[in-house]
Amino acid sequence: MRTKVFRVAGVTAAAMLALTACGGRGDTATTAGGDCQGQQTVGITDTTIELGGVYPLSGPASAYGEAGKAGKAYFDYLNAEKGGINGRKVEYLVRDDGYQPPKTVEETRRLVEQDQVFAIFPTLGTATSSAVWDYLNQRKVPQVFVAGGATKWGSDTAHPWTIGWQPSYRSEARAYAKYVRQERPDATVAVLYQNDDFGKDLLDNFRAAVAGSGVRIVAEQSYEVTDPTVEPQVRNLAASKADVLLNFSTPKFTAQALAADARTGDWNPLHVITTVSNSVTTLKPVGVENIQGVVSAAYTKDPADPARDADPAMRDYKDKLARYGQGIDPTSNYAIIGWTSADSFAKTMAAATCPTREGLRDSMRNLNNIPIDLLLPGVSLKTGNGDAFPIEALQIQRLTGDRWSLVGSIIDTTG
Structure with a gap:
């Protein structure tokens, strides 16, 4: 695989709010002084922050690459118009892992050991991120x-040293379980899931959330990310005549399953898809008529x-994305997530007591209802002692025409 990479370097602009000065590494130092004595300053100076991200810019999950491009656009905007983060311009280096864990390991090690980045923001995917979290935590x-x-x-x-951002699959599965129990209290459920920690996490938590209710899982089919299609699995699930189809898959396979569902004749289940695959941009090629009534969840505002x-x-x-991210579809869910998570990183880093790796670690685990403008009203970033889930609230949405419509109210899955 040919490695894909892009970089954003800082440009001069007015500084943001000043952060408590705890020392920087300059060109050679690796630890801070003052109140931040001994803490790591690899990849950060008084004027720059070097970040590294790993995305699938190619391969079966390449649709997610839009998030990386939008994150780059956000840092371009931040550098040009806000002076970076507390006066430090962000130099953003993104590498392509093709959604392959061995490649994630290779590219992450390159970012840490050769490029000397301050932090990894982010890695994308469950299996891919799991492949490097031991390594990153050992190296702090x-x-x-x-x-x-x-x-x-x-x-x-x-x-x-590791933390997520979006609602956990436990939170998401609980939201779907609550919705299904309300809408179809005696439903039979068929499940298509990716055969890895991503799919199993959603399935296991949905199963736990409906335990003791009238909702029953009657059929399950898994697939591998290397499979060319999931149409055989959908045909097998259709034979169950289940009332609900849970489609716990990534974008390529979600679209395939929706298309296959449309070809299964008289089977017309309530079709539920995950937040990681619900970009209308990705779904439209299936045919707008074939995605009506599909259900998912949301935690960001819908740019479409x-x-x-x-x-x-x-x-x-949309104005800033057009200016700094030319060619990126502003209505893409992946683009808005990339932009919003980058905004979350900037606010988290700005709140750090020390401009060090330790300062960032502590800040991301002590977020006090940080508002992010593009999250849904009622959703903010909050972590604390014993709570390392930044976002735990989401809302059910249903496809009507070619856009999502919110259903009900915010579901808070805290605890």
């Missing part, structure tokens, strides 16, 4: 806001909803 390198909802990013206590165009935060996002 922050693995910030992993792009994936594995429950372990927030529940594990042996990896303090014309009603959001009056929202000042959405207008600003």
Whole structure:
């Protein structure tokens, strides 16, 4: 595989709010002084922060590459118009792992050992991120806001340098379980899931959330990311005649399953897809008529909803994305997630007591209801003692026409 990489370097602009001066490494120092005595300053100076991200810019999950491009655009904007983060310009180096864990290991090691980055923001995917979290924690390198909802990013206590961002798959599965129990209390359920920690996390938590209710799982089919299609699995699930189809898959396979579902004749289940695969941009090629009534969940505002165009935060996002991310679809869910998570990183780093790896680690685990303008109203970043889940609230949404419509109210899955 040919390695894909892009970089964003800082440009001069006015500085943001000043951060408490705890020392920087200059060109050679690796630890801070003053109140931050002995803490790591690899990859950060008084004027720059070197970040490294690992995305699937190629391969079966390349749709997620839009998030990396939007993150780059955000840092371009931040450097040009806000002076970076507390006066430090962000130099953002992104590498391509093709959604292959061995390649994730190779590219992450290159970022840490050769490029000497300050932090990894982010790695994308459950299996891929899992392949490097031992390595990063052993080296005490922050693995910030992993792009994936594995429950372990927030529940594990042996990896303090790693944290997720989006609602965990436990939170997401609980939201779907609540919705299904309300809408179809005696439903039979068929499940298509990716045969890895991502798919199993969602399935296991949904199963736990419906235990003791009238909702029953009656059929399960898994697939591998190397499979050319999931149409055989969908045909097998259709034979169950289940009332609900849970489609716990990544974008390519979600689209395939929706297309296969449309070809299964008289089977018409309530079709539920995950937040990581619900970009309308990805779903539209299936045919708008074939995605009506599909259910998912949301925690960011929908950039494809014309009603959001009056929202000042959405207008600003689209304006800045057009200026700094030319060619990126502003209506893409992956783009808005990439931009919003980068905004979350900037606010988390700005709040750090020390401009060090330790300072960033402590800041990301002590977020006090940090507002992020593009999250849904009622959703903010909050972590603390015993709680390493930054976002634990989401809302059910249903496809109507070619856009999502929110259903009900915010579901808080805290605890």
